[in-house]
Amino acid sequence: MLLAQLTDMHIKADGRWAYGKVDTVGYLQKAIDHVNRFRPKIDAVILTGDLTDRGGPREFEELRRHLQDLAIPWFPVPGNHDRRDMMREAFADHAQIGACRDFIQYAVDDFPFRLIGIDTTEPGKPYGHLCEARLAWLDACLAAAPDKPTLVFQHHPPFETGIHHMDVQNLLNGDVLMDLLARHPQVRHVACGHVHRPCEVTLRGIGVSIAPNGAHSVSLDLDPEGPSSFTMDPPSLRLFNLDAARGRVVSHVSYVGEFDGPYPFFDMSGALLD
Ligand SMILES: [Fe+2]
Ligand SMILES: [Fe+2]
Known part of the structure; x- marks a missing residue:
C-alpha cells in the first residue's frame, strides 16, 4: 500500500501569498x-494539519476546492493554524470527520494498514497537547484492533528536532503519547507535520517522522539562538510504502517537479555505461 503525506499547506484565500x-x-x-x-x-x-494559514472559512473553502x-x-487532521470548528464545517460530508464529538480524530479501516488520525491541537496555542479524553480515546481505539498494523498521524511531533523555535511548540506531552503507543505493538509508525522539514527518529522502538513541505521549509538552523525563518527548499512530500503482511513501513521523500532524467x-x- 502506498500512502502519501501532504502537510502544512497553509492555504490562503483570495489570491494572497503566505508571508x-x-x-x-x-x-x-x-x-x-x-x-x-x-x-x-x-x-x-x-493531511497532517496547518491545512490553512489562518483557519478561516474562506481558506477552508479554497482548500476544499483543490482537494x-x-x-x-x-x-485530514488539524494543526495549530486551523480552527477546529471551521474545519468541521468545511469537511462536514467527510466520512471520518464526525467520528469523535469533541475532537477531529478517527480510525480508517479501509486499507491493509490501519490509519489513526489524532487531534493534537489546543485552540489558540502554537504547541500541541493530548488531554486525558484524547489519550483514552486513542487507547480504546488501539485496543479494538490489536492485530492490524497501524500508522498514527498527527500534526505536532512528540520529539525535539534541534530547531529551537519549533521545539518549544512541539507536542508537550509526547512522552505520554509514546508510552501509550508502546503498549500497543501493532503501532508501526507515527507520521507528523508542523516542522516543515523531513526528520526521523525512533522512540520506544517506534519509527516517528516529520514530513517535508510542498511549499516553504523551516530553515535547518540548529543554533539554539537561531531566529524563526523559512527557506524555499525543493518542494517535496512524504511517501510511505506500507507492507501489512510484514508490518513494515518504508519512508521515502518524493520531490515535486520536473527533473533531468531518468537515464x-x-x-x-x-x-555498465562508462
Ligand atoms: Fe505549519
Ligand atoms: Fe503547525
Missing part, C-alpha cells in the same frame, strides 16, 4: 498533480 512570498495554493496544485500522476498508483493521502482534484481518498545505468547489451 508575502509563498504561493501556497499554487504549490498545493502541483503536489496534488504529483500524487495523482505517481505510479504505481498511490492508495490514500494523509476535490485528488483522485484518491484523503484524510539508464546500462547499455543495450547490459554493460
Whole structure:
C-alpha cells in the first residue's frame, strides 16, 4: 500500500501569498498533480494539519476546492493554524470527520494498514497537547484492533528536532503519547507535520517522522539562538510504502517537479555505461 503525506499547506484565500512570498495554493496544485500522476498508483493521502494559514472559512473553502482534484481518498487532521470548528464545517460530508464529538480524530479501516488520525491541537496555542479524553480515546481505539498494523498521524511531533523555535511548540506531552503507543505493538509508525522539514527518529522502538513541505521549509538552523525563518527548499512530500503482511513501513521523500532524467545505468547489451 502506498500512502502519501501532504502537510502544512497553509492555504490562503483570495489570491494572497503566505508571508508575502509563498504561493501556497499554487504549490498545493502541483503536489496534488504529483500524487495523482505517481505510479504505481498511490492508495490514500494523509493531511497532517496547518491545512490553512489562518483557519478561516474562506481558506477552508479554497482548500476544499483543490482537494476535490485528488483522485484518491484523503484524510485530514488539524494543526495549530486551523480552527477546529471551521474545519468541521468545511469537511462536514467527510466520512471520518464526525467520528469523535469533541475532537477531529478517527480510525480508517479501509486499507491493509490501519490509519489513526489524532487531534493534537489546543485552540489558540502554537504547541500541541493530548488531554486525558484524547489519550483514552486513542487507547480504546488501539485496543479494538490489536492485530492490524497501524500508522498514527498527527500534526505536532512528540520529539525535539534541534530547531529551537519549533521545539518549544512541539507536542508537550509526547512522552505520554509514546508510552501509550508502546503498549500497543501493532503501532508501526507515527507520521507528523508542523516542522516543515523531513526528520526521523525512533522512540520506544517506534519509527516517528516529520514530513517535508510542498511549499516553504523551516530553515535547518540548529543554533539554539537561531531566529524563526523559512527557506524555499525543493518542494517535496512524504511517501510511505506500507507492507501489512510484514508490518513494515518504508519512508521515502518524493520531490515535486520536473527533473533531468531518468537515464539508464546500462547499455543495450547490459554493460555498465562508462
Ligand atoms: Fe505549519
Ligand atoms: Fe503547525
